[in-house]
Amino acid sequence: MTLLGEFSLWAAALVGLWCAGISFSGRWRDRRELALSVTRSTHALLVCLLAASLALWQGLVSHDFNIEYVAAYTSRNLPPYYIVSAFWAGQKGSLLFWAVVLALFGSLAQTLTPRRYADLLPHVAGVTSAVVVFFVGVMLLSANPFERLAFTPPDGRGLNPQLQNVGMVIHPPMLYLGYISITVPFAFAVAALLSRKLDTGWIHAIRKWTLVSWLFLSIGITLGMWWAYVELGWGGYWAWDPVENASLLPWLTMTAFLHSVMIQEKRGMLKRWNLGLIVGTFMLSIFGTFITRSGVISSVHSFTQSNVGYFFLAFLVIAGIFGFTLLYTRWPLLEPEAQLDSVVSREAAFLFNNLLFVGIAFSVLWGTLFPILSELVRGTKITVGPPFFNRVNVPLGLLLLGLTGVGPLIAWRKASSENLKRQFRWPTAAGLVTLGGLLAAGMRDLYPLMAISLGGFVAGTVVQEFYRGVRARMRMHAESAPVALARLVGRNRRRYGGYIVHIGMLIYFVAFAGMAFKREQEATLKPGQSVVMRSPFGHTYTFTHLGISQYEALNRIVSAATVEVTKDGKPDGLITSEKRQHIDSFKRPTFEPSTEVGIRSGLQEDVYVVFAGAVNGTEEAVYRFNLNPLVWWVWYGGFVLVFGGLLTMWPGGGPVVHGPRGAPAGYRAELVGK
Amino acid sequence: MLLAAVGTLGSALGVAGGLRAQQEEEPLSGKGANGSLRDPTVLGRPLDPTHPLDDSEAIKRIEQRLHCTCGCNLDVYTCRTTDFSCTYSPELHREVLALHGDGKSAQQILDAFVIRYGEKVLMAPEPGGFNLLGYLLPGVAITLGAATLAFVIGRRERRRSLALVTAAVPGGGTTGPTPLQGTPEELERLRRALDEVDD
Numbered sequence: 001m002t003l004l005g006e007f008s009l010w011a012a013a014l015v016g017l018w019c020a021g022i023s024f025s026g027r028w029r030d031r032r033e034l035a036l037s038v039t040r041s042t043h044a045l046l047v048c049l050l051a052a053s054l055a056l057w058q059g060l061v062s063h064d065f066n067i068e069y070v071a072a073y074t075s076r077n078l079p080p081y082y083i084v085s086a087f088w089a090g091q092k093g094s095l096l097f098w099a100v101v102l103a104l105f106g107s108l109a110q111t112l113t114p115r116r117y118a119d120l121l122p123h124v125a126g127v128t129s130a131v132v133v134f135f136v137g138v139m140l141l142s143a144n145p146f147e148r149l150a151f152t153p154p155d156g157r158g159l160n161p162q163l164q165n166v167g168m169v170i171h172p173p174m175l176y177l178g179y180i181s182i183t184v185p186f187a188f189a190v191a192a193l194l195s196r197k198l199d200t201g202w203i204h205a206i207r208k209w210t211l212v213s214w215l216f217l218s219i220g221i222t223l224g225m226w227w228a229y230v231e232l233g234w235g236g237y238w239a240w241d242p243v244e245n246a247s248l249l250p251w252l253t254m255t256a257f258l259h260s261v262m263i264q265e266k267r268g269m270l271k272r273w274n275l276g277l278i279v280g281t282f283m284l285s286i287f288g289t290f291i292t293r294s295g296v297i298s299s300v301h302s303f304t305q306s307n308v309g310y311f312f313l314a315f316l317v318i319a320g321i322f323g324f325t326l327l328y329t330r331w332p333l334l335e336p337e338a339q340l341d342s343v344v345s346r347e348a349a350f351l352f353n354n355l356l357f358v359g360i361a362f363s364v365l366w367g368t369l370f371p372i373l374s375e376l377v378r379g380t381k382i383t384v385g386p387p388f389f390n391r392v393n394v395p396l397g398l399l400l401l402g403l404t405g406v407g408p409l410i411a412w413r414k415a416s417s418e419n420l421k422r423q424f425r426w427p428t429a430a431g432l433v434t435l436g437g438l439l440a441a442g443m444r445d446l447y448p449l450m451a452i453s454l455g456g457f458v459a460g461t462v463v464q465e466f467y468r469g470v471r472a473r474m475r476m477h478a479e480s481a482p483v484a485l486a487r488l489v490g491r492n493r494r495r496y497g498g499y500i501v502h503i504g505m506l507i508y509f510v511a512f513a514g515m516a517f518k519r520e521q522e523a524t525l526k527p528g529q530s531v532v533m534r535s536p537f538g539h540t541y542t543f544t545h546l547g548i549s550q551y552e553a554l555n556r557i558v559s560a561a562t563v564e565v566t567k568d569g570k571p572d573g574l575i576t577s578e579k580r581q582h583i584d585s586f587k588r589p590t591f592e593p594s595t596e597v598g599i600r601s602g603l604q605e606d607v608y609v610v611f612a613g614a615v616n617g618t619e620e621a622v623y624r625f626n627l628n629p630l631v632w633w634v635w636y637g638g639f640v641l642v643f644g645g646l647l648t649m650w651p652g653g654g655p656v657v658h659g660p661r662g663a664p665a666g667y668r669a670e671l672v673g674k
Numbered sequence: 675m676l677l678a679a680v681g682t683l684g685s686a687l688g689v690a691g692g693l694r695a696q697q698e699e700e701p702l703s704g705k706g707a708n709g710s711l712r713d714p715t716v717l718g719r720p721l722d723p724t725h726p727l728d729d730s731e732a733i734k735r736i737e738q739r740l741h742c743t744c745g746c747n748l749d750v751y752t753c754r755t756t757d758f759s760c761t762y763s764p765e766l767h768r769e770v771l772a773l774h775g776d777g778k779s780a781q782q783i784l785d786a787f788v789i790r791y792g793e794k795v796l797m798a799p800e801p802g803g804f805n806l807l808g809y810l811l812p813g814v815a816i817t818l819g820a821a822t823l824a825f826v827i828g829r830r831e832r833r834r835s836l837a838l839v840t841a842a843v844p845g846g847g848t849t850g851p852t853p854l855q856g857t858p859e860e861l862e863r864l865r866r867a868l869d870e871v872d873d
Contacts, residue, residue: 234748234756241747341834343827351827355819363812370808378804381794383741385749388798392812520734522755524723527709550712557716579758581716592759593718612758613721617714622721624755 002067002146005055009136009146012048012099015041016133023126038122039110045132046107049100053087056096056145060086066152069093069145075158076585077555082159085169088176089159091293091308092145097173098289099135101180102128109184109209117205123191124184131183138311155584158555161594164582167227175220175247179285181213182250186282186323189275193326198271198333203261206278211649214258215642217251222638233595233610235626236515237634240389245368246288249361253281256357259350259407266412267347268337272327273354275334279323284361286316291368342414349407356400363392398450401509404502405431405458408465423464430460448513455506462499469496489647497648504641507633514630522612525563526620535627537604542566546574548611548619556580561611561621565600575600577611577623605629718759727771736770736780740787741797749797 019041022028028035056069060083065071073086073093088097106128110121139145162168185206192202224247225237238244257277263270290312340347367384374382409423434456438449466485469492473484489496517536525531525545533541543563550559559579565572577598582590598609608626615622714720727733737751744762746753750770754763773783787795799805 232756234752239748239752339830340827342831343824348823348827351823352820355816355823359812359816359819362815366808366812374799374804374808381792382799382805383794383797384799384808385741385747385797387739388808391798392809396812396816520729520755522724522728547709548711550716557713559711559717579717581718589716593716595756595758610755612755613717613719614711614714615721615723617711617720619709619711620723622724 001055001058001064002148005052005059005146006144008048008052008055009140009144012045012052012103013133013136013140015044015048016129016136019045019129020126020133023122023129028122035122038125042103042106042110042125042129045129046100046103049096049103049132049136053096053100056093057084057087059146060084063156065154065156066148067145068147068149071149071153071156073156073159075156075555075590077583078156078158079164079554081166081169082164085163085172086159088172089163089168092139092143092147094172094176095135095139095143095308096145098176098180099132099139101177102132102135102183105181105184106132106187109187113205117188117201119195119197120188120191120202120205123194124187127187127190128183131187134311134315138308142308142311155586158582158584158590161556161580161582161591162231165227165231167223167231171220171223171227173220174216174223178213178215178217178220178247179250179288181209181216182254182282182285184209185213185278189278190323190326193275193330196330196333198330200265200268203264203274207261208649210254210258210261211645214251214254215645215649217247217254218638218641218645221247221251222635222641226635229631230597230599233597235518235520235608235610235624235628237631240367240386242368243288243292245364245389246284246291248364249288250281250284252357252361252364253277253284256354256361257281259357260354263347263350269340269347270351271334271336272331275327276324277354277358279320279327283316283320283323284365286312286319290316344410344415344420346407346410346412346415349403349410353400353403353407356396356403360393360396360400363396364389367392394447397509398447398454401451401454401458401506404505405454405461408461408499408502426464427457427460430463431457445516448516451509451513455510458502458506462503465499466496493650494648497644497646497650500644500647501641502644504637504639504644507637507640511630511633511637514633515628517629519627521625522623523625524615524620524622531623531625533625533627535605536629539568539605541572541607541625541627543575543609543623543625545621545623548614548621555584556582559611559614561614561623563598563609563623565607573600575607575609577609579611579613601632603632606631719761721758725771727774728767732780733767733770733774736774736783737767739784739797740766740770741795742766743791743795 019038022034022041023038028038056067058064059067059070060074063070063074063076069090069092070086073090074083078086086093088094106125109124109128113121113124188202188206188209192198221244224244228239229235229237254277257274260270260277261274264274290309293308293312340351342348367389370384370388371382374380405427409420409427411419411423415423431453435449435453438452443449443452466488469488470481470484473479473488474481477484477487479487519533519535521531521533523531523543525543527545527547530542530544533543535541543565546562546564548559548561550557552558557580559581560576561578562574562576564574575598578596579593580596581593584590595610595612598611600607606626606628608628610624610626612622612624614620711717734751737754738749740750742748742750742753742760742763743766744753744757744760746757746760748756748763750763750766753760754767757763769787770783773786778786784796793799799808801809
């Protein structure tokens with residue numbers, strides 16, 4: 001099967017080169033059969049890469065340890081679902097995963113795009129195929145997943161224990177899907193630039209793709225936080241690690257685009273900015289891959305260092321030069337169709353929101369790269385860790401949260417002072433009441449106070465928007481409140497889905513603020529001994545060590561330490577944390593022992609128990625106990641955000657398209673009624 | 675055989691079952707005296723009992739500003755309480771405790787670490803000299819961007835207002851949009867209708 005796999009990779013490279021070559025040569029413009037060939041090549045590319053993927057999966061499932069990749073990431077006793085996820089667990093497999101998914105997206109883009117954008121499709125096929133060829137080229141030249149060993153080991157090394165978690169089965173593919181799908185909007189942007197069809201057509205063609213990409217990135221980032229929380233055992237979910245930062249960067253610029261694109265659709269403005277954002281987002285997705293795979297910046301997430309980093313660096317430079325040069329050459333064709341009317345307008349609020357999103361992205365990128373700059377300029381190695389990022393980004397994040405509430409309250413074009421007073425009255429009151437409540441409850445920490453109060457303000461904004469919309473429908477159409485709400489949301493999915501996303505964001509922020517109050521305690525306990533902790537919500541927890549049991553399960557030897565928990569004097573069950581020594585099918589240890597955290601999740605706080613180890617081979621256990629407030633709400637915020645995103649992109653219910661640009665710069669409104 | 679049976683039983687019954695089986699096998703387990711583990715090697719590095727200062731907020735704050743030298747990218751506190759296979763962070767922790775025991779202040783301890791391990795040992799660079807660029811540039815760039823935006827939009831707005839005033843003056847020489855006519859109620863309805871269209 002490796003022969004088939006390798007052959008398929010070579011075939012994919014040739015098909016991709018044909019497709020990209022014909023597309024960029026422009027010869028298809030005069031010859032319909034060439035245009036057809038270009039678009040059909042994307043499907044052939046997908047078939048080739050599916051064959052390669054099946055070949056690798058066959059090797060993984062059949063334990064063909066003569067394949068270096070299979071021996072490095074699986075073992076005979078690895079549970080089947082982790083054999084599936086081993087496909088993307090290593091450098092080589094994840095490159096193939098990237099290539100096949102991109103080929104799938106490239107093929108879908110050709111199939112699903114409405115025919116009115118057919119002129120763009122050959123260019124789109126060319127760009128997606130060129131990117132696929134790059135990934136296939138990296139595999140063939142430097143990281144071949146079908147490379148064979150000179151001998152066949154009796155068993156493989158197995159999967160890194162920290163990757164043997166359901167979060168890691170889902171989280172990397174989600175993140176990859178987010179990264180990979182960015183290529184499609186980029187391809188449409190390049191197609192629009194190349195073909196000089198720079199009206200808002202390409203924007204409409206990519207709307208769903210940008211949302212899909214944003215959704216996958218959001219899910220991937222949230223699942224990554226969840227995995228870090230339940231698996232790594234440090235009691236947090238975001239450490240400003242370079243690879244975490246790399247996933248956040250395209251998310252930030254993509255979110256900026258999702259806002260600014262509305263201005264282009266409604267007013268024909270920000271065309272250059274939007275194109276720049278799409279090109280920049282694509283480059284950031286490649287930059288993230290470069291960081292993960294090059295070893296240029298140390299990270300706990302990095303793949304083994306290899307020379308693929310050079311390929312990515314070269315690709316990054318070439319893609320950047322190509323994208324921005326193309327944008328520069330089309331600059332005169334991208335004149336705005338209208339001007340901003342006022343600083344106090346929704347357009348201006350969106351601009352400031354974009355400035356903040358891009359500013360935060362810049363600050364994260366700056367912090368990530370600053371160690372390299374410092375070494376170049378001063379010759380001194382420095383570390384830029386969470387204290388730096390928190391100091392720089394927390395104020396910016398709070399400002400952004402504030403704008404989340406401000407934007408929807410300001411009218412398009414120009415808001416009058418009367419309008420502002422009317423719109424801001426209740427949300428501001430909600431924010432102030434929240435602030436007063438927190439102060440009365442004794443909270444004095446500045447950032448959490450601001451985050452939760454601004455959360456109150458944003459919630460006030462969203463509730464007011466829903467309330468006014470429902471009330472208007474009830475009055476105009478004599479509908480009951482639930483019907484009015486359902487129809488309001490159903491007929492304005494983009495707008496109200498967006499508000500639900502805002503609610504998800506505010507839940508995130510409030511939950512993040514909660515972690516400022518986490519409590520930690522280390523304790524060494526003999527069986528029967530207890531430790532007492534008081535939570536920020538005033539509950540008293542008692543943890544009594546029961547003992548350590550050892551047993552073999554699946555592919556590991558487990559040492560499980562169990563504590564009995566009482567909350568405010570009442571029994572609250574048992575929590576077990578484990579140390580796991582993974583073994584291969586010959587009972588040989590494969591990795592260093594890993595830790596499984598014991599977590600009891602609640603709406604107020606999580607009880608988080610970590611069994612650090614035993615003293616002198618006895619049942620005397622060293623524990624770390626954490627009481628982490630509001631963590632559950634991070635995951636819930638993620639659900640709300642994804643629900644809002646899905647609602648926004650659900651077919652139908654979108655804006656009515658007015659003419660070639662989606663919406664005219666002027667409006668016609670009829671004064672009907674009493 | 676018995677051990678294997680215990681293991682199987684433990685696997686079958688899950689964690690609690692395993693615990694019960696272990697307790698049956700080793701009567702000392704969980705009875706106050708320390709029962710010994712069947713195979714301590716599978717737990718990794720043996721640990722020392724925690725020191726009272728391990729939980730000290732002052733020590734924790736210092737260690738959260740120090741980078742573990744094992745290459746894990748974590749601070750010393752997080753590494754020593756997370757990566758239990760790391761041998762560097764416990765050693766660095768002992769150094770912090772020793773300096774603290776010598777009566778050194780937090781800043782003196784950090785300075786001592788910088789002298790010994792270089793500036794890289796700090797989780798974030800001291801905000802001074804070239805490092806100030808790192809801290810200030812994003813904020814300065816955003817502030818400048820916002821100020822420029824506000825200035826440019828404001829200037830356009832003023833120009834447009836001026837043009838409207840000129841157009842409103844008889845013989846002003848230019849033609850502009852006719853100001854809206856209507857009662858306040860009508861204008862309010864228009865505004866709502868426009869809002870509806872805009873959104």
